[in-house]
Amino acid sequence: MEQALEIYLDKIDRRLRPMSALERSDIVREIHSEMQELECHGLTAQEIIQRLGTPKDLAAAYLENAITKDPRFSWSRLGAVAAFYSMAGLAGMIVLPTTSILAVVFLLSGALIPAAALLSLLMSFAGMEVPWVTMQLGGWTAPPLVAFPIAALTGALLLLGGIGCWKATVWFIRQVGKKRRELA
Secondary structure (H helix, E strand, O other), rough: HHHHHHHHHHHHHOOOOOHHHHHHHHHHHHHHHHHHHHHHHOOHHHHHHHHOOHHHHHHHHHHHHHHHOOOOOOHHHHHHHHHOOOOOHHHHHHHHHHHHHHHHHHHHHHHHHHHHHHHHHHHHHHHOOOOOOEEEEEEEEOHHHHHHHHHHHHHHHHHHHHHHHHHHHHHHHHHHHHHHHOOO
16 A cells, blocks of 8 residues: 555544444554455556545544434533534534533533532431531521522433433534535
8 A cells, every 4th residue: 555545544544533443444444445445446546645635534523423313412422523613613612612511511511500409408317517518598597407498400301411411422422523525
């Protein structure tokens, strides 16, 4: 295989770093196999590269597929979103960081707020106080027995908000990928 094709594969591999090593190697092997097949049909390295498109666009397509094939949140998908962000253009520079950061913050807060309130409630049953876990509305401080259901409801709403923000992230990535395919 020509050096230009090897360099192309290396660029693809570098752009796919947020993916697992196994996924990356499968993708690179798939593209390598496609290149070999095209070489057998008499295409030059430049013709093959032109046919595949830029490494940036091809990697973006694979990242889009990795993110959108299973829209549930995971830390590895968040890494893929960060990589896709660098290829998404001006709108992506605003939308992707906003929705993905809000998703993480809302999901973590939605889990931590009820957990802290539950800890405070359990400690109050044991006759101890957790001063760093309080719910205050104006000058009124809610007792742990009242604070827990409020915190549970708040946590549920934050979890729903986090899921919504993550779905918005995945939706935006699908739209960007769709637009790229239409333009290509």
